[in-house]
Amino acid sequence: MKKRQLIIIAVALAIIVLARLASNFIGTPPERPAPTPVEKVNTVFVDTVALAEIPISIRSTGRVEAIDRVVLYSEVQGMMLPDGGRFRAGNRFKRGDVLFRIRSNDQRAAVVSARSSFLQTLSTVMADIRLDHPDEYPNWDAFLTSADAEDGIPSLPENISQGLERFLTGRGVLSSYYTVRNAEAQLSKYTVRAPFNGVLTEASAVPGTVLRQNTEVGVFLKPGQYEIETAVDRSTIDLLSVGREVEVTESMSGDSWAGTVKRINSAVDPSTQLCSFFTHVQADDLEDGTYVDVSVQAEQVKEAYVVSRSTLIDEKALYTVVDSLLHIRPIQVIHIEGGNAIVKGLKNGDVILEQVPPDAFEGMQVAIYTKEEDQ
Template identity: 35%
Template sequence: MRKIILSFLGVLFIVLSVLVAKKLIANKHKPKPVKEKVVKTVFTDTVKNGTVPIVIPANGSLVAKRRVELYAEVQGVFKSSKKLFKPGQKYRKGELLISMNAEEYYASVQSAKSNLYNTIAAIMPDLRLDFPDVYQKWQDYLQGFDLSKTTPQLPKMSSEKENFFITGRGIVSSYYNVKNLEQRLSKYKISAPFSGVLTQALVTEGSLIRVGQKLGEFIDPSVYEMEVALSKRYASLLKEGEDVVLQNLNKTETYQGVVSRVNGSVNATTQTITAYIEVKDEALKEGLYLEARLNAKEETNAVEVDRNLLLEGDQIFVVRDTILDVIPVKPVYFSETKVVLKSIPNGEIVLKKAVPGAYAGMLVRPFKNVKKASK
C-alpha cells in the first residue's frame, strides 16, 4: 500500500513539473508590450507680415502745466477778502488772492507824490517866464495829477534847456522815486495770474507775512503735463505732436494726450531722455499716476509674437508636417511681454504658445487638426 501511494505522488509531481515547464516556455516567447508614444498638442499660428506699431510704455505723475508758487515780497498783516484763502478755492484771472495791510506804506507813497506835485508847482512861474512854449503842457500835467491815482508819466522834454531845467530841480529823480514806491505798494496785493485753483495755502487771515515767506501754490487745472524718462535708444523715434494713450493703474479710464516737448539732451547718469506729455481732461487731478503708451514708429514687414517664443540665437520654432523645426529671425523691438520679429516668410506656421521641453524634430499635433478630427 505504501509503495502505491509513493508511486502516485511521484507521477503527480512529474505531471506538475511538465505543466510548469510548458508555461515558462510560453511566457518566454511572448512579445513585450510596446509603450505608446505621446504626441503633444500645440497651438499654432500662420505668419502674415504687416505693419506693426512700436509702442513705448512709460509712466509718471501729472503736474499742472501752468503753476505759480506764491511768495511775499513785502511784509504785512494778511487781510480778509471775499474768498477764504484755502486749498481748493477757485479764482478768476485778475481776482484778488492775497491782500496785506499797507496803510503805513500807503501814507509814505502819498507823501512822496505830494512832494513831487509841490516841486512841479513851484517851478511853474519860472516856466511861464523862461519857457513859455512848454508852460502849457506842464500846466496840463498838474491839472491831471490825482493823488488817489497812479502818478502819470512826465511830459516829454522838447529841448535840451528844458531837460536841464527840469532835471536840475530834482523833478525827474522825485518822479522815479514815486514810481518805485508805487511799484512796491502794488506788491501788498497779489492777484491771480490766470484762472485756476489754489492747491496749497500756508497762511491764514490775520497772520503776519514776512518778506520771502511762501504763501501757497496756484495752478491752472485745465492742462496737465506728465514727465516720462525713456531709454536713449528711443531718442530718434520720439517726435513732438505724437498722439499718446494714457490709462490709470486700474485700466478703467483712458485719456488722450500728445507729446508737447522732448528734451534735447540725454541724462548722463541714467542714460535716459525726458519727454513731456500734455493732456486735457476735467476728470484729471494733479499728482495722478498714469501709464502712457507712446507710438514711436511703425515697423513694416514684421510680426509681433510672445517674447518667450524667441529662442537663444534669435530663433523660433516652426511646425512642418507635424514636426518642430527652428528658423532664424531678426528681432527689432522688445517690450515686457512681446517681441517684434522680421525675416519670417509669410505663411510659415509658428507656435502660438511655448511648449515645455520642445526641441527640433519633436513630433507634435497642431490644435486645429484636433478640432477638425473631432467634428
C-alpha cells in the same frame, strides 16, 4: 628532538618556497585604462529669425501737471489780512481778483510822502517852465493840476523837448518822479492778484500770519490745460515725433483722454539714463498731480525681430547657433517693453536661443531640442 626540529624547519622552508612560486604564477594584475570622459552637451531651445516691420507702442507712466501753474510767494514782509475765508484751497478766482493782501500801512504812507515830495519839487520849477518853455507849459500845468498825493500821479506829459528834459533832470524833478513809481511798485506787492482764471490748490498760510519775505503762500493753477512728462530709453526717443497722438489713461477709474506729443527732450538724465517727452492734454475732468498711463504709437521699425530680454548679452548681443556651436552676434536694441526687446542686426534664417544656458560661452557645443526627443 633534533629530528623534530629538522622537520619543522623543512616544513617552514617548503611553505616559503610554495608562496614564492604562487606569487610568481599569479603576477601583478594589468593596469586598467582610465575611462574616457563623456563630454556633456547642453540641449537648447531655439527660434528661427523671420524679420518683419514691427510697430512700436511706447507705454509708460507720468504725472499730470497744469501748464499754467504758479507758486505764490510773499515778496514783502507783513501780516496777512483777513479775507472772509477766500484764501482757501479749492476756491476759484477770476483774472485780476485779489488772492490775498498784506498789511501795507507803512508802505502806503511812504508812497504818499514820495508823491508829495515830487509835487513840491515840480511846483518850484513851474515858473521857469512858463518862461523858458511856454509851448510846453500848458501840458505841465494840466499834469500838476490832475496830480494828487493821495489819489495818484498820472504819467508824465509826452513829447518833452530835449531842453526841458535836461532842465527837469538838473532840478531833480525826473528822479523824484521815478522815486514815486518805485514806491508804488513796491506797494503793489502787498496785494497779490490772480494772473488768470484758476483755482487755489494749496494754501500754506492763513490770514493773521506774519509773512516773511519770500515765504511760500500757496499754489494757483489754471485747470483744463495739462502736460505729462514721460521717461523713455535713449533708443526709443528717436522713434517719436512732435504731434503724434497719445492715449492717456487713469488706471483707477479707467477714464481715458486723447493728447499729443508737444515736446521732446533728447538729453539724457544722468541719474536715470533716460530721456523724456511731454504730452499735452486738454481735459476739464483731469486733475493736477494725478499719475496716469501713457501710450503712444511710435514709428515702425523695419527688418526687426522680437526676442526675450533674458537672451540679451549686456543688451548689445545675443547667441546664435551655427553648426551646433554658440556664436555671439552683435545686435542693436531698438526698444524694450516688459520682458521683450525689439532688435536689429539679425538675418532671416538665423537660429537664436530662446533660453540661454547658465554656463554658455562662445564656441560652446549644443544640441538643438526637437519634438522627437519627447517621443
